[in-house]
Amino acid sequence: MTFTRRQWAALLGMSPLLAQTPAPPAPEAKLEKANTDVREASKRLAEIEVPMDIEPAFRFSA
Amino acid sequence: MPKTKLDENSIAFATIGELSAALRNREISSVELTKLLGRRLEKLGPEYNALAYSLVKRGHKAAKDADFDLKHERFRSPLQGIPYAVKDLIAVADHPTTWGAKPFADQVFDEDATVVRRLASKQAILIGKLSMVELAGGGGYSSAAASLQGPGLNPWNKQYWSGGSSSGSGAAVAAGLVPFALGSETSGSIITPACFCGVSGLRPTYGLVSRHGAMALSWTLDKIGVLARSAEDCGLVLHAIAGGDDDDPGSAQKSFYYAPQYYENLSELKIAYAEIDFAEWPDEPLRPAFANALAVVKSIGVPMLESKLPDFPYGPLITCIIDSEAASIFERFIRTGRVDQLADQKQIDGLKASLNYSAVDYLKAMRVRTQIQAAFRTLFASVDLLVAPARLNLPDRADQPFDETPPKRPDRKGVVSGLVQAANLCGLPAISIPCGFVNGFPIGLQIVGRPFSENRILALAREFQRRTDFHKQHPPAWT
Numbered sequence: 001m002t003f004t005r006r007q008w009a010a011l012l013g014m015s016p017l018l019a020q021t022p023a024p025p026a027p028e029a030k031l032e033k034a035n036t037d038v039r040e041a042s043k044r045l046a047e048i049e050v051p052m053d054i055e056p057a058f059r060f061s062a
Numbered sequence: 063m064p065k066t067k068l069d070e071n072s073i074a075f076a077t078i079g080e081l082s083a084a085l086r087n088r089e090i091s092s093v094e095l096t097k098l099l100g101r102r103l104e105k106l107g108p109e110y111n112a113l114a115y116s117l118v119k120r121g122h123k124a125a126k127d128a129d130f131d132l133k134h135e136r137f138r139s140p141l142q143g144i145p146y147a148v149k150d151l152i153a154v155a156d157h158p159t160t161w162g163a164k165p166f167a168d169q170v171f172d173e174d175a176t177v178v179r180r181l182a183s184k185q186a187i188l189i190g191k192l193s194m195v196e197l198a199g200g201g202g203y204s205s206a207a208a209s210l211q212g213p214g215l216n217p218w219n220k221q222y223w224s225g226g227s228s229s230g231s232g233a234a235v236a237a238g239l240v241p242f243a244l245g246s247e248t249s250g251s252i253i254t255p256a257c258f259c260g261v262s263g264l265r266p267t268y269g270l271v272s273r274h275g276a277m278a279l280s281w282t283l284d285k286i287g288v289l290a291r292s293a294e295d296c297g298l299v300l301h302a303i304a305g306g307d308d309d310d311p312g313s314a315q316k317s318f319y320y321a322p323q324y325y326e327n328l329s330e331l332k333i334a335y336a337e338i339d340f341a342e343w344p345d346e347p348l349r350p351a352f353a354n355a356l357a358v359v360k361s362i363g364v365p366m367l368e369s370k371l372p373d374f375p376y377g378p379l380i381t382c383i384i385d386s387e388a389a390s391i392f393e394r395f396i397r398t399g400r401v402d403q404l405a406d407q408k409q410i411d412g413l414k415a416s417l418n419y420s421a422v423d424y425l426k427a428m429r430v431r432t433q434i435q436a437a438f439r440t441l442f443a444s445v446d447l448l449v450a451p452a453r454l455n456l457p458d459r460a461d462q463p464f465d466e467t468p469p470k471r472p473d474r475k476g477v478v479s480g481l482v483q484a485a486n487l488c489g490l491p492a493i494s495i496p497c498g499f500v501n502g503f504p505i506g507l508q509i510v511g512r513p514f515s516e517n518r519i520l521a522l523a524r525e526f527q528r529r530t531d532f533h534k535q536h537p538p539a540w541t
Contacts, residue, residue, distance in 0.1 A: 030407060034415035041378050042419065045426045048375070056428035057435055
């Protein structure tokens with residue numbers, strides 16, 4: 001016999017709402033999220049078209 | 063020694079000009095001033111988690127020297143004899159400089175930062191190091207608690223954040239612990255705490271103020287600036303700290319002379335703004351106060367033109383540049399695992415992940431940055447200043463993770479969206495000045511100008527402050 005999370009919660013006297021609260025992400029998941037953010041930023045940068053003759057901004061004066 | 067005629071409250075919240083006059087008129091001595099503000103800094107600083115390290119004892123000797131010169135009428139500058147403090151990423155020889163981070167808690171440099179030396183030459187009295195978000199927030203962070211001293215608490219309501227990353231600099235000025243403080247900005251770290259704490263915060267043009275002796279987060283974006291009680295005070299401090307420095311490769315080798323008299327005719331300027339920035343972009347409770355602030359700006363009589371920012375993905379671009387440069391600067395710190403000692407897990411992960419940006423990503427961002435700078439040159443060909451809200455929201459609670467739910471904002475853009483990032487990418491100067499109150503919190507108005515147009519920015523800010531008294535209000539005094 002299998003129990004749903006809701007049934008486990010009822011058995012253990014927990015509120016069903018609490019049973020639905022997702023567990024905090026594992027540390028590895030947080031690092032993976034940060035890595036995914038970098039990959040997405042890279043993708044977004046790749047989509048920007050820049051003419052070949054534009055050089056990087058190495059000077060920041062007026 | 064002449065008897066002090068001023069009460070603690072009026073001294074604690076006095077401007078540099080008022081304190082300088084009191085010192086020269088012998089209403090108070092620098093030693094007395096240093097004692098009084100030093101006591102406040104040591105007693106009240108920890109209540110806001112604003113104090114990283116007290117230098118009050120060191121300050122007493124410098125104050126004695128200043129008094130000696132004042133007594134003999136050797137006037138060196140308006141800052142002579144006036145106490146101040148610096149963000150704890152600015153080196154003070156033989157004292158801890160922690161960068162707000164536990165792994166660097168024991169770090170000591172043997173040389174003062176250039177800005178500290180410049181202020182010492184004006185006989186300003188350094189009395190403390192102020193707390194900050196660890197490593198100035200490089201890698202991103204998830205809550206106000208990302209700091210060695212704990213969450214920066216807002217003097218207007220200690221349940222809320224003082225802003226970052228110059229958290230202690232904003233709180234210390236707002237709470238009347240020092241008349242001015244130095245902070246730094248890579249992207250928003252002066253503007254945000256100045257806005258949240260209700261003080262005036264000036265971010266100078268990139269390269270105008272030497273960063274020698276300050277922690278590097280992003281070589282091409284870092285700036286040192288001022289948080290003070292008024293635009294006038296920001297000008298006086300900038301005058302003292304600006305100037306070329308061969309020890310800073312990013313130095314523009316330019317000086318700054320605070321010359322408000324040259325920009326009195328504001329009607330010759332043109333201001334770009336967008337109604338939508340004040341009426342629809344801020345969180346709803348802030349809109350009436352921003353409408354009032356805009357009405358004050360309009361009442362000055364400066365020609366105002368509806369405008370909008372050039373359209374670029376400023377956020378991802380500046381994130382890529384900061385993260386890539388920070389990854390290089392802190393590479394060893396990250397790869398050896400010392401990074402795991404930081405307080406904020408998001409920051410730890412962000413710094414680790416930042417090693418994954420490629421050279422192509424970074425150079426692409428820097429090439430787009432060239433295009434952004436060209437677009438801003440075009441914009442500034444027809445206007446002199448940009449005006450917009452400094453922040454669109456009130457501060458987050460200090461004891462909870464930041465609410466990262468994207469706020470609902472209009473589809474149509476004006477000037478404010480991306481302005482902090484865009485202006486930092488272009489190295490543009492800006493000021494945030496208090497422009498109203500909402501639910502007991504100050505809000506800020508942001509003025510941005512061309513490179514090296516600080517005098518013009520300060521002229522408009524000063525006129526705004528001549529017509530309002532938001533900058534004169536302060537949290538309930540603690541004695």
